[in-house]
Structure formats: C-alpha cells, structure tokens
Amino acid sequence: MNALYKRLYNLLILSFRAYFRLFYKTEVKGLENIPKDGPLIIACNHLSNFDPILAGGQTETRRGNVYFVKKEIPAWPLIGWVFRGYKFIAVDRKRPGGDLGALKTALKTIKKGGSLFIFPEGTRSKTGKPGRAKQGIGFLVYNSGAQVVPVKVFNTDKLPFTRRVKMVVGKPFKIQPQEGREVKEQYQDFADKVMQEINKLD
Numbered sequence: 001m002n003a004l005y006k007r008l009y010n011l012l013i014l015s016f017r018a019y020f021r022l023f024y025k026t027e028v029k030g031l032e033n034i035p036k037d038g039p040l041i042i043a044c045n046h047l048s049n050f051d052p053i054l055a056g057g058q059t060e061t062r063r064g065n066v067y068f069v070k071k072e073i074p075a076w077p078l079i080g081w082v083f084r085g086y087k088f089i090a091v092d093r094k095r096p097g098g099d100l101g102a103l104k105t106a107l108k109t110i111k112k113g114g115s116l117f118i119f120p121e122g123t124r125s126k127t128g129k130p131g132r133a134k135q136g137i138g139f140l141v142y143n144s145g146a147q148v149v150p151v152k153v154f155n156t157d158k159l160p161f162t163r164r165v166k167m168v169v170g171k172p173f174k175i176q177p178q179e180g181r182e183v184k185e186q187y188q189d190f191a192d193k194v195m196q197e198i199n200k201l202d
Helices: 003-023 051-059 079-085 100-111 135-144 183-199
Strands: 025-029 040-044 066-070 088-091 115-118 147-154 164-169
Touching: 003 051, 040 051, 040 135, 040 183, 051 066, 051 115, 051 147, 051 164, 066 100, 088 100, 100 115, 100 135, 115 135, 135 183, 147 183
Parallel strands: 025 164, 040 115, 040 147, 066 088, 066 115
Antiparallel strands: 147 164
C-alpha cells in the first residue's frame, strides 16, 4: 500500500468510527483482548452490511487486518475501493466444494503472523439469529493453530432505524485437535466451537 493510499484508508476508518459515535449510541467492549501481534483469526457474527464498517473499523484500532470477503464486494462503490486498495482475500462462495484457493491464501496470511478478519457463517443472518459456521473457518483454525478472537455485534440488522448498537470482543482462545480422529472430520467441530464462543458474548 502506498503512503497516500494508506493515509486515505486511515482517514476512512476514522470516519467510520466517527459515524457510529456521532449518529448512534455505540458501545464497544473488549478491544484490549485483541493481541497486537502474532498469528490471529478475528471471527465475527454477521447481521448486516454495516458489520464490516463497525467491527472492521474498531478492530483496526488494535492492528491491521486482512479481510476474507465475498468476491462481489470489490465491485461495490466506496467499500469496494477500500478493499481493492487494501488487503483482502476474495472468496467465491458459489464454487462447488468451497473456494480452496482462497482458504489456502488465508492460511498463508495467518501463518506469516497476520490477522485475518472473517465472518464464519459466510453470509448475513436473514433472521437475526445465529447461523451455523461454515467448515472453512474450521479448516483455518485447525491448520493454522492460531489464536481466535470472537467478536459479536448486536442490533446492526436494525440499522439505520435504531440508535443503539453494540460490539463485544472476547478473549483469545485456541482449539486443540482430537487425537485419533480424521482431520477433515474435525473441521466442522472447530467451526462450531468458534460460533459457540461468539454466541456466548453479551
């Protein structure tokens, strides 16, 4: 990222945070739980298109993230410009069997000490209730051995028609593989564990 783009990007992130401070009663808890270095996966529930702005903008106060996003996003106005110039991994959600290439790229990012921001459910909840995590997050957690920081957003599905939004960041955790079980069989177990940790936050 060149210096000019980085300044513009940082200004945009500040604008996102200011937007939520000025127009909504925004409560953010637990940002100090995000490690400032080392391999990391930040996993957040997904209620609306506001989530990347709120959760991404807030977690960026601790460290820079690489974002795991659906391939359509880079074509969006403004938000697409941000992702095109910054670090993102585009995933084809319609690819049969999953986008293994995107997952491998994400895995390399984490193993190099990066922080990956991901929505484990893979898409927004249409009901406001938690969805089941996709196996992809399980693949990444299992094969990276990285810490996972759970993040939960509240009420973003009601924006812009609510004045209150909330974001809670939980403490980092790791999941240990089970000996004697087939590796691929454990991916969904790992994914479910991540969602359990997200859903426990309040």
